[in-house]
Amino acid sequence: MLRILVCVKQVPDVDQLRMDPETGNLIREGVPAILNPLDANALSAALSVKEEYGGEVTLITMGPPAAESALRECLAAGADRAVLVTDRAFGNADTLATSYSIAMAAQLDGEYDLIFCGKESLDGATGQMGAQLAERFGAAQVTGTLKIEQVDEAARVIRAQREVDGGVETLEAELPCLLTIEKKNYPARIPNLKGKLRAKKAEIKTVSSADIPGLDLGRIGDPGSPTKVPRMFPPELPERGEIIDEGSIEASVAKLYSLIKGE
Amino acid sequence: MGKSEYRDMWVYLEVNGGKLHPVSLELCCEARRLCDESGERLIGVAAGAVPESELAQVKECGVDGLLLVSGSGYERYSTEAYTRLFTELCRKYRPSAVFVGATANGRDFAPRFAARLETGCTSDATELIYNPESRDIEFVEPAAGGKIMAVITIPELRPQVGTIRPGTFKHAPTGRREVVEVINETLPCPAEEIRTRLLDYKADERDAELDISDSETIVCVGNGVKDESLPKYRELAALLGGKLACTRPVADRELLSNKLQVGQSGVMIKPKLYLGFGVSGAVNHVTGIDAGTFIAVNTDPDAPIFNYCDYGIVADMDAVCDELIALLKRGA
Numbered sequence: 001m002l003r004i005l006v007c008v009k010q011v012p013d014v015d016q017l018r019m020d021p022e023t024g025n026l027i028r029e030g031v032p033a034i035l036n037p038l039d040a041n042a043l044s045a046a047l048s049v050k051e052e053y054g055g056e057v058t059l060i061t062m063g064p065p066a067a068e069s070a071l072r073e074c075l076a077a078g079a080d081r082a083v084l085v086t087d088r089a090f091g092n093a094d095t096l097a098t099s100y101s102i103a104m105a106a107q108l109d110g111e112y113d114l115i116f117c118g119k120e121s122l123d124g125a126t127g128q129m130g131a132q133l134a135e136r137f138g139a140a141q142v143t144g145t146l147k148i149e150q151v152d153e154a155a156r157v158i159r160a161q162r163e164v165d166g167g168v169e170t171l172e173a174e175l176p177c178l179l180t181i182e183k184k185n186y187p188a189r190i191p192n193l194k195g196k197l198r199a200k201k202a203e204i205k206t207v208s209s210a211d212i213p214g215l216d217l218g219r220i221g222d223p224g225s226p227t228k229v230p231r232m233f234p235p236e237l238p239e240r241g242e243i244i245d246e247g248s249i250e251a252s253v254a255k256l257y258s259l260i261k262g263e
Numbered sequence: 264m265g266k267s268e269y270r271d272m273w274v275y276l277e278v279n280g281g282k283l284h285p286v287s288l289e290l291c292c293e294a295r296r297l298c299d300e301s302g303e304r305l306i307g308v309a310a311g312a313v314p315e316s317e318l319a320q321v322k323e324c325g326v327d328g329l330l331l332v333s334g335s336g337y338e339r340y341s342t343e344a345y346t347r348l349f350t351e352l353c354r355k356y357r358p359s360a361v362f363v364g365a366t367a368n369g370r371d372f373a374p375r376f377a378a379r380l381e382t383g384c385t386s387d388a389t390e391l392i393y394n395p396e397s398r399d400i401e402f403v404e405p406a407a408g409g410k411i412m413a414v415i416t417i418p419e420l421r422p423q424v425g426t427i428r429p430g431t432f433k434h435a436p437t438g439r440r441e442v443v444e445v446i447n448e449t450l451p452c453p454a455e456e457i458r459t460r461l462l463d464y465k466a467d468e469r470d471a472e473l474d475i476s477d478s479e480t481i482v483c484v485g486n487g488v489k490d491e492s493l494p495k496y497r498e499l500a501a502l503l504g505g506k507l508a509c510t511r512p513v514a515d516r517e518l519l520s521n522k523l524q525v526g527q528s529g530v531m532i533k534p535k536l537y538l539g540f541g542v543s544g545a546v547n548h549v550t551g552i553d554a555g556t557f558i559a560v561n562t563d564p565d566a567p568i569f570n571y572c573d574y575g576i577v578a579d580m581d582a583v584c585d586e587l588i589a590l591l592k593r594g595a
Contacts, residue, residue, distance in 0.1 A: 014408025015486075015512060026407055037515060096378055123407060125528050126386040128374035131342075135378040140458035141342050143371045159462065164367040170463035177458075183517075219381075226383030226420045232406065232413045235546040241559065241572035252576050253586035256558065259574055260536065 002055030002153055005112040006046045006079065007102060007133060008039040010063050010070035011123040019234055026232075035070040038118030040077070040188035042181040045148060046116045047078045047189060053151050055113075056080050060106050062090055062098060068204055076191035076199035083109070087208040089221050095128045097224035103136030104215055105207045114151070114158065115139060115178040130180035139176040147185050266398065269359040269421035272298050273330075275349075275373075276309035276321060277364055283317040286364030286429035291324035293391060293432040294362055297400065298327075300393040303359060306330055310348055310450075311337035323436040328444040330356070336452025339461055344452035345372040350379045351450060358422045360400055365426040377424040383417035384424040387527050389431055389550045399423070405527055408511075409545030430476065430531025430551075472506060473522045480505025481534040481554075483525055485568075486512035487541020487561065487580055493518060495584050496540060502591040508532065510548050526551035540580040544568030560584075 016031045046057050059074050061067050062085040071082040085105040093101060106112065115137060120127035134141035146161040146168060156175040161168050163182055191199070209215055218224060244259075246252045272294045277284040291307060298305040304327035309318075311333070318329065330352070336344040349361065349372070363373040365387060377384035388402035399416045400423050406413035417423040475481060482500040484493070484507070500507040507523065514521040514529070525532055527547035537554035544559070544567035552571075559572035560583045569575045576583055 012407075014410070017407050017410045019410050026411055094383065095374065096381070096383065099378060120528065126374075126384075127370055127528075128384055128386060131371060131374040132378040132384075134342075135346070135375045141371070141375070142459065144367055162367075167464055167466040169461055170465075172460045172462055174458040226381070226417050227385060228416055228418055229413050230401075230416055230418075232411050235405070235409075235412050235567075237567060237570040240569050241557070241575050243564075243569065243575045243577060245577070249576075249578050249582050249586055252578065253583055253590065256574060256576060256583075257587060257590045260556070260558070 002049065002053055002114060002151065003110070003112045004046050004050060004055050004057045004114045004116065005106055006039075006043050006057060006059050006074070006116045007129070008043065008059055008061045008070055008074055008118070009036045009121050010034070010061065010067040011036045011121055014122055033066060033069070035073050036118055036121045037188075038120060038122075038181070038183060040074075040118075041183035041186045042116040042118045043074050043077060043079060044186040044189050045145070045179070045181045046114070048186065049114065049148060049151055053153065058083065058109065058112075060085065060102060062086070062093075062102055062105070071204055072199045072202070073191070075202050076195040077189040078191075078195060082202065082204045083207060084204050085207045089209040089217065092222040092225065093220060094225035094227040095124070095126055095132050096226055097220050099129060099132035099136045100224065101220045103133060104212050106137075108207065108212065111176065112137070113153070113175045113177075115176065117178065117180045119144065119180050119182060130178060134178035137176060137178060139178045140173040141178045142171055142173055143180045144182055145179040146182050148179070266359070266419070266421045269357045271304045271306050271356070271358045272301075272360040273306050273308050273358045273362065273422070275361065275363045275369065276307045276313065277366060277369060278309060278311065278313050278317065281312075281314050281317070283313075283320060284364055284366060284429070285434060286366065286427070288320060288324055288434045288436075289429070289432040290362045290364060290427060291321060291326060292435050292437070294360075295325040295437060297360075297391060297393045300395065301359075301398065304328060306358070308332070308352065310345070322439045322443050324434075325437045325440055326443060327440055328446060330446045330448060332448045332450050334449050334451030335454070336457065340368045341452075341457045341459055342372055342375060343457045343459075346376045346379060347452050347456065348450060349376040352448070353380055353422055360423040360425070363424070363426045365428045369426055373424055373426045380422070382420040382422060382424060384426070385415045385417070386426045387428055388415070388425055389527065391425075400425070405546040405550060409527070409547035412546065428527070428531060430533070473520060475506050475508050475523060475525070475532055476530050478506040478532070479534055480536045481508050481525070481532055481538070482506070483508040483510065483537065483539045483542055484513055484519075485510045485539060485542030488513060488518070489581070490518060492581050492584075495581065495588065499538075499584055499588055499591075502588060503536070505534070505536070510542055510545070539568055539572070540584060542568050544571055
């Protein structure tokens with residue numbers, strides 16, 4: 001039976017973030033936390049594999065206890081079980097520390113044949129997690145997967161299409177393999193009522209730093225993160241451009257049109 | 264080992280089918296500037312066969328040296344060969360920074376070799392600053408969906424790895440150095456380490472509509488666009504001899520292909536004329552635009568987009584689009 005892991009993340013809905021004009025800080029209050037949209041596509045791809053070849057789909061996320069809601073959303077869409085890696089010690093982690101933490105926590109439950117990730121997160125948007133997790137798992141990797149053509153569990157290979165600049169590659173990769181998923185062919189699954197009910201009752205396994213034998217505390221959270229953010233600043237706004245207002249839309253557009261033609 | 268033990272900035276020279284990827288030259292030019300400030304040497308690093316004509320272009324960007332690696336395993340790209348290559352080379356030569364173009368393959372191996380070296384990796388910086396006090400590179404990039412700018416550094420570890428989007432920096436060669444040292448390395452990657460096999464490659468059927476990077480006119484729709492209004496913007500783009508593009512939320516709505524997404528995690532554009540309709544002006548979008556004339560239409564007079572435009576109209580986007588189409592059709 002294929003053991004499938006899907007790595008997901010709960011993110012702030014960045015489109016609703018606002019900056020405090022006084023302090024220049026981001027106002028996070030009231031901004032909803034959502035399942036990273038591209039992770040829903042990764043889950044969808046994992047479920048497609050399960051439907052065709054059988055297997056068990058395990059979710060894993062790292063975040064505050066509230067990240068549980070993102071896991072329940074994925075359970076409702078069809079995942080079998082979920083692991084929440086949560087502990088203050090994991091906080092403030094960059095992609096390097098996060099990849100180490102997640103891989104260490106995932107391996108408590110043994111090895112996985114296939115690992116799925118979204119292409120990037122809405123908030124950090126580095127797109128690095130897939131490759132770094134693959135390194136931690138010692139797995140082959142297919143980043144930018146358009147389509148999974150075949151999984152051959154006996155031969156321990158997967159055949160998949162990968163989007164590259166200007167074309168599409170068809171690759172055969174050995175298992176274990178990590179895939180980051182393009183959303184094109186794997187639309188997010190809409191949970192049905194039965195799924196929602198099941199998700200509500202599902203037990204979510206929680207893992208703290210103390211639960212992971214051999215975890216190097218120097219490699220997690222802030223101490224384990226080589227990248228730092230020494231400062232943030234509001235984007236410098238240039239002077240406002242010339243606003244054309246000739247009294248009516250017709251007149252304003254006519255003015256704009258003459259300006260475009262004149263350039 | 265202290266970070267002062269690490270010297271030289273590297274740029275990965277990506278070669279596909281005997282041709283250098285333009286981002287490699289852009290990065291050489293930008294890293295040249297950083298090296299002039301830090302007093303380090305700029306080294307271009309390539310694996311496999313690189314035609315002399317391509318190397319000549321690299322030299323024009325002012326590299327101090329070329330590190331050319333030969334051996335089996337580089338005939339085509341593989342995650343394993345390139346991860347291994349940069350891990351080994353960094354351990355041997357200890358560069359302070361490695362810049363990699365954020366192409367499909369660059370983004371595939373750069374984070375992985377950084378993880379293997381246990382060092383930091385940044386992505387999609389839109390500005391690079393050398394800080395002479397800390398001797399760190401400051402990677403400046405829009406964060407949190409473009410609401411704020413973040414400075415990212417790798418203060419303790421080396422090398423500082425960064426992937427940079429094509430088109431972020433200009434290819435503006437400053438000229439050849441008097442001496443360009445060429446180092447030849449042989450570093451084969453054992454075949455059994457490579458765990459992916461290329462079975463087939465199909466070049467995209469060229470859909471000119473999806474190639475917006477060089478278009479002279481761009482009509483860009485933002486999240487204000489209604490699904491049913493899309494055809495009129497397509498028509499406007501056609502009438503202007505340009506192409507339709509969009510912002511991230513529009514691609515997220517799957518209204519348009521993500522290949523048409525302009526900005527930091529999309530395509531960098533440099534049109535003569537940019538018309539943004541219903542675009543709010545998030546930094547990660549506007550950093551992707553280098554326009555001759557920048558026009559913005561939005562109902563919200565406080566939308567940041569008006570701070571980036573040359574001319575703006577505060578009005579309903581569809582009404583303005585209709586009116587422009589009418590004028591263009593009349594050929595007035």
